[in-house]
Amino acid sequence: MRRPPRDNAESLRRITRRAMILGGAQAAFVGVLGLRMRFMQVDQADQFRLLAEENRIKIRLIPPARGRIFDRNGAVVAENVPSYRITMVREEVGDIDEVISRLARLVELDPDELERARRDLEELRGDTPVTVADRVSWGDISRVAVNTPALPGITPEVGLSRRYPQGTDYAHVIGYVGPVSDRDLEQIDAPDQLLLIPRFQIGKIGLEAQRENLLRGKAGNKRVEVNASGRIMRELDRQEGQAGSDLQITIDNALQSYTHARLAEESAAAVVIDCETGDLLACTSSPSYDPNLFVRGISVTEYKALLDNKYRPLPNKAVQGIYPPGSTFKMVTALAALEDGQIDPAETVYCPGHLEVSGRRFHCWKRAGHGNVDLHRSLRESCDIYYYELALRTGIEKISAMARRLGLGVQHDLPMTSVAAGLAPTKDWKLINKGNDWVIGDSVNAAIGQGFVLSSPLQLAVMTARLATNRQVAPRLIKSIDGVEQPTGHGEDLGLNENILREVRKAMFAVSNNRRGTAYSSRIIEDAFRMAGKTGTSQVRNITAAERARGVTRNSDLPWERRDHALFVNFAPFDAPKVAVAVVVEHGGGGSTAAAPIARDITLQALYGEDPPLTAYPAKDRGRIKTQQEQLRRARPSQDGSGSDRA
Template sequence: MKRGPKETAESARRLSRRAVLLGTAQLGLVGVLGARMATLQVDQADEFRMLAEENRINIGLIPPARGLIYDINGVVLADNEQHYTITMTREGAGDVDEVLARLNRLIAIDPEQLEKAREELKARSAFVPVTVAERVSWEDISRVTVNAPALPGVVAELGRSRHYPQGTDMAHVVGYVGPVSDFDLSRIDDQDPLLQIPRFQIGKTMVENNLERDLRGSAGTKRVEVNAAGRVMRELDRVEGTPGADVQLTVDARLQNYIQARLSGESAAAIVMDVTNGDLKGIGSAPTYDPNVFVQGISVALWDELNERDIDAKLHRRPLAAKTVQGTYPPGSTFKMVTALAALEDGQVTADETIRCVGHSDVFDVRFHCWKRSGHGNMDLNNSLKQSCDVYYYDIAQRVGIDKIAAMGRKLGLGERHDLPMSAVRSGIMPDKVWKQETRGEEWRVGDTVNASIGQGYVATSPLQLAVMTARIATGKAVKPRLVKSIGGVEQPSGEGESLGLNENNLRRIRRAMFDVVNNNRGTAYRSRIAEERFKMAGKTGTSQVRRITAEERERGVTRNEDLPWNRRDHALYVAFAPMDNPKYAVAVVVEHGGGGSTAAAPIARDVLLQALYEGTPPLEAYPSAMRGRIAEQQRRLSAMIRDIQPGRTADQA
């Protein structure tokens, strides 16, 4: 229906009013929004800029649990203890000095530790947490938590720290961890962000250091919401890291405990090695130390004490040194098997040939003396080892020459750095003509060969190498030492070696002579024999000089060891394997400045071997009847130092 002019005009007026009202409302809304935007952008700009910058989601690292270390029977050698720590971030604290002062009023913090934390807070990035106090009691943690609003940037955390339940027994095998230092960061090529966490513990020595990557694991992460004051409001999510791999060693904690007790009071080393597979069952070094004192960082005073800096150098016994692998010594007469085997294999001597000993041997214009001044008379191979005649070896060494002697020494494991996860493993010296020319710039002389034939001169060996040498003589195989049985449950390669390629008849002659050294009444180690028939051992004594004996002293009589200062006395050595007919273990013992090998080293080796063979304290019947009273007293004395360490239990639980 068609509208009239009047109706059309009325409709237009209504539409115009609505448009005006709607436009006015829209303008009002835009004005309100504009005013609010102006307030936010101008009047409150600084406040919101601060909130935007300081309210953030922080991502932190979660240190993984370090892998545990066990002995061959599952006894824990290194574990992790939970403890409380207090950390602080510089950006969260604001006024660091003020917050530290408040914290120190709540809980007692060592002044040295407080100053160290203050320096680290200045040096580290503002968001990196710095440890202020460690091993804090639950009461202190409670006080800190209650006063959290007054302690911005301060966080109480549950952490882990390394602990060595076996204490001093395993110090020279397992080693210890300590806080990562700038020196550590400078010497290792490792980009793991875990190393940037202050006080993060890494392996410093021995197994802890050499298997660091396996034991460390990988970091986890956590995301936390932090407010404008720097305080953690909530944890948004957490991804746990991968724990480090557990490591099982070949060492028997009970045998190791006995070795350390038996070496007590000496400066010495002893190694027990399974000749069938190379497993090291005991690796004792004395004196020793407690690795737990290094975990949180050792004081200067204790470091000086362990280094014996205030003690007369004549009594310096180096408690921090693992003498089993780091100490090298002239092997003395324990080297005579090397010279004998070299001569036998080269056909320069037969087992029945005799050489007359008159107490010395003249080589050109130099006189080389036998230890027995009056001489031994006619000596064959067996008697030369049994009575340890020096002249016999002077003679055969000149026939065979140093190069072939050195080659035999290397075949038996001397002059070689054996691959073990221990610190500063020494290769020793197995000298020959090339070695002297390269290292000394001099030609090799016949006199050098004569000295080397009895393990003196330039020859230097470690107790580990002597144990390997003995194991190879006992088996005729290239047995290699093994310390790690498994990593993360994965079995490590055995040390059982291939045949050395030596004539078995020659090896049997050497073994028989070593047997007579101990079990014949004219043998140098007869007083240290084993009475139990099934465990009879074969061995060789050694005494190595650490000073030169002049002609004048020989004329008036050589000074007895006990009359000399400790550091000028001879080293005492002994090597052995047992049982003779079916060898199981080889042992090497070195007693620094102990005097004679037969009196100082052989008794220790016998006791250690019996402890290994019996898997515990041997019965008195294992010893010769004349010794049983003294051995009974020794066992009573040692019982106070020997712990009842059961498989699968820690020493703390025993």
């Protein structure tokens, strides 16, 4: 049946309306799509181009500048200097051998360094920059920069390297840095990404190692765009890192240099402490070495020469070396007995030259003996029998307790490598460590700083500072961090009886200023700077009965390694102590002849702040001292920061 014309017209209107709506919707959609496409293709073209090429955007770490180290007066002792190097990134190179061959035509490549680089390129992640040429010249850098289109993955860089301008003077205090090793990484639980950069330098020993986290700083980073051949096209953005903290240490550069020069001919150590603050003004171990040799890797020949040197230049004898303190320990024994009421300063002990204890004869250094001696004379002339007697009365427990109270037998908190604890032995210590009971002879030996007693030059200096002040003076090495002053080692009251301590100090004064004192020949003439001290000689060999019968062999007639160690401790000025000094000369023979003159010279240098006037010395020594001062001035680098039990 045919539909009426009216119905057909209505249907046509509906179809037309739907078509218009659909067409309008399609047109709107196309319009929106077009606008969106224009926005993305025109307005955001740069952003999406980078996103599309994300595999060509590389993120590189920017190593921070290592913190510098200054002496107490602001002289630089560890700094950073520009270092030019050439790096390679494996995944950007393509044919490694071909690129290295091209590079070798422009720059002289060290075979050993190149071998290390090849090993790193194989073992490390492909995006890690590996140094293939280090410490190259500016001319080398320029030639490589000009030829970078032909050297994909090769980048000339300017970095920073560590330098120690004072050379050997600070080797044992500051230490040195060196490339990160596998052993370094094994000792760190979660290594900083900086440490994974080949040949990144970290502290190996000394202050550089002990305060690595402060000195290293925080890494920055940069995003760079590279082309298909690996060449860097541009730097997209950069976030700078945070430089390491600058440290100021307590060491006085001039005094450290002088002390090192004064010890130059000896296997020895010396420590100078400020009695007020505990500041280490000098801390020297001799002989020393140039830490700059280790920064880039010391040669096998040079390292073997250091290892084979019988004077042992590598260990820090000042804090790491431990020695029987000899007669310098006698103040400890005296104070333990006096504080315990076992004796008073005026009481005398008879010295016939030996003492029988449990069937064994213990000798005094003076074969004929000293006769009747009291506290003053026993210290002044270093009589051994007096202290044997004190040990029998007092016992090892109280003597060792006094030693620890004065800073011996404890590990002092210093940011240096292998700071020794020394040993103030007890009965329990011997039972646990030796498997034997303590015997009375052990106490007799300990009374004069022999037997099991061991101490470092640092500990002896701390002991002397505490004797001088009656305070718990503690050694301090770091003066400030980024300009912020650190706590001093002034210390609380030690609690010793001041009257008793005064008597011990007077006896130490007599050691250096009484004609019969064991250090009289090394006295200070200047009244304002007179010192109180104590000599010491510690045996390193056993003396047999047969040798004693025919006469003890003189040290000068023995091989060097069998001679006694020489020691001396002192503080000055006597009436108002400013510095305490300890000197140990390995196998030096006698404390009065080998160690005391060195300690006296160092003390005067510390008090005057420069070469002291000749009038401060005994008249008979002034000619020799004048010549010595002239020689030492020539031996010392410039101070502008640019210079490489007998007593």
